[in-house]
Amino acid sequence: MSVYVRRAWMVVWKDVLAERRSKESLNALVFFSLLLLFVFQFALGPERARVEAALPGLLWLGFILSGLLAFGRAFLIERENDCWEGLVLTPGDKSAIYLGKLAGNVLVMIVVEVVLLVLFAVFFAIDFTPFLLGLAAVLALGTLGLASVGTLFGAVTAQMRARELLFPVLLLPAVVPVLLASVSATQTVLAGEPLAEAAAWLKLLAAADLVYLVVGVLTFEFVLEG
Amino acid sequence: MVQAEHLRKTYGRTAVLDDVSLDLGAGEGLTLLGPNGTGKTTLLRIVATLLRPTSGLLRVAGADAVKEPEAVRGAIDMVGHGSWVYEDLTALENLRFWAVMGGHDAGEARLRAALEEVELDASADQRARTFSAGMKRRLALARVLLGRARLLLLDEPFTGLDRAGRKWLGEFLLSFKARGGALVVATHSFDAGVGVADRVAILAGGRIVLDRPAADLGLEDLRRVYDELAMGPGTAS
Numbered sequence: 001m002s003v004y005v006r007r008a009w010m011v012v013w014k015d016v017l018a019e020r021r022s023k024e025s026l027n028a029l030v031f032f033s034l035l036l037l038f039v040f041q042f043a044l045g046p047e048r049a050r051v052e053a054a055l056p057g058l059l060w061l062g063f064i065l066s067g068l069l070a071f072g073r074a075f076l077i078e079r080e081n082d083c084w085e086g087l088v089l090t091p092g093d094k095s096a097i098y099l100g101k102l103a104g105n106v107l108v109m110i111v112v113e114v115v116l117l118v119l120f121a122v123f124f125a126i127d128f129t130p131f132l133l134g135l136a137a138v139l140a141l142g143t144l145g146l147a148s149v150g151t152l153f154g155a156v157t158a159q160m161r162a163r164e165l166l167f168p169v170l171l172l173p174a175v176v177p178v179l180l181a182s183v184s185a186t187q188t189v190l191a192g193e194p195l196a197e198a199a200a201w202l203k204l205l206a207a208a209d210l211v212y213l214v215v216g217v218l219t220f221e222f223v224l225e226g
Numbered sequence: 227m228v229q230a231e232h233l234r235k236t237y238g239r240t241a242v243l244d245d246v247s248l249d250l251g252a253g254e255g256l257t258l259l260g261p262n263g264t265g266k267t268t269l270l271r272i273v274a275t276l277l278r279p280t281s282g283l284l285r286v287a288g289a290d291a292v293k294e295p296e297a298v299r300g301a302i303d304m305v306g307h308g309s310w311v312y313e314d315l316t317a318l319e320n321l322r323f324w325a326v327m328g329g330h331d332a333g334e335a336r337l338r339a340a341l342e343e344v345e346l347d348a349s350a351d352q353r354a355r356t357f358s359a360g361m362k363r364r365l366a367l368a369r370v371l372l373g374r375a376r377l378l379l380l381d382e383p384f385t386g387l388d389r390a391g392r393k394w395l396g397e398f399l400l401s402f403k404a405r406g407g408a409l410v411v412a413t414h415s416f417d418a419g420v421g422v423a424d425r426v427a428i429l430a431g432g433r434i435v436l437d438r439p440a441a442d443l444g445l446e447d448l449r450r451v452y453d454e455l456a457m458g459p460g461t462a463s
């Protein structure tokens with residue numbers, strides 16, 4: 001394993017281990033998801049047609065709101081005991097740290113997305129099983145896009161005093177293309193149409209992911225150095 | 227090891243450091259004394275490449291610290307106010323993380339040997355959250371042992387340590403120096419700080435107002451000079 005990959009892996013290992021033991025983020029996110037579902041159900045009522053029409057948007061609203069909590073917290077662990085300084089002084093390519101943090105955020109988002117899908121299935125009596133494959137493809141691309149930008153802006157705002165305010169202000173406009181493409185592709189999948197029907201949206205998602213990922217890798221060192 | 231010429235650091239119109247020059251050789255220990263807010267931490271952070279000076283020249287381990295920070299970072303280590311300890315990881319896991327990130331040997335035998343050297347081997351598998359400040363300081367020093375640092379920068383390393391802890395840390399720093407490492411220690415603790423120093427410098431108002439061999443000054447002399455230079459005339463006790 002190259003030194004670069006080992007460093008990225010070490011960041012994921014450290015974050016997952018710390019989260020598994022503290023459960024700070026996951027507990028909050030699961031509770032938040034539950035709360036969100038109560039609100040959605042109260043707002044939409046029992047009418048099935050309304051739920052089905054709003055479902056793609058609601059799903060991604062849940063994901064992005066959970067993401068706002070998760071990504072914003074990802075770098076707070078580095079502020080404790082000045083670990084951030086240690087990362088700055090680490091020799092070598094700092095983008096390994098970005099990729100490690102990104103992988104950790106994607107893992108957290110996958111857990112949250114699974115929880116949210118299960119809650120949607122239970123609360124609204126929706127059977128996702130016929131759409132799982134297509135949904136997984138859209139979720140994978142959409143999550144990578146959200147997490148790429150979220151990880152970068154999480155690092156940008158981690159050292160700021162008004163980070164809770166600035167983080168969503170920076171993140172939400174930047175992820176508009178990902179959200180639009182994800183919601184549209186999810187709509188196609190949940191309508192039972194073949195994934196090829198959403199090819200244009202999926203291509204846009206893939207392109208956005210690539211751009212965000214490259215920008216994150218190239219700029220992270222400057223962000224870390226402040 | 228460190229050559230600083232006319233370093234200046236300003237934030238807006240406020241000069242935190244002004245015309246600071248230093249020359250520190252390999253195996254040499256420098257203790258920086260000074261009241262709060264005189265720029266000790268800023269100077270350490272500039273030498274560590276965590277901050278850029280506004281003007282002046284700085285070479286650390288033969289490299290230009292402003293133009294080639296990566297070259298400097300391979301030769302230094304730092305124990306600052308924070309100890310770079312992740313609270314939810316054990317001592318061993320913390321060391322493994324920093325060993326891999328620093329590109330050092332992260333084998334378990336090596337990590338346990340470093341913990342043994344700082345007398346933390348019995349707590350290797352305990353989470354750092356349960357550690358005292360002194361234990362976290364030792365864990366940070368175990369991290370230093372894993373690397374190949376030729377210059378160690380320490381910011382208030384004696385704060386929060388009991389007598390035994392101070393004595394242990396003093397001996398640790400002397401052994402680091404004996405292996406050829408250079409030290410810069412910023413501290414308020416006169417006796418412990420001077421005990422590991424070959425030279426003592428006093429910072430006041432962002433300037434070095436005294437830089438002398440430690441052997442030239444007794445502890446009482448130093449206190450008197452410190453009071454006069456750093457606290458203002460008429461404050462000597």
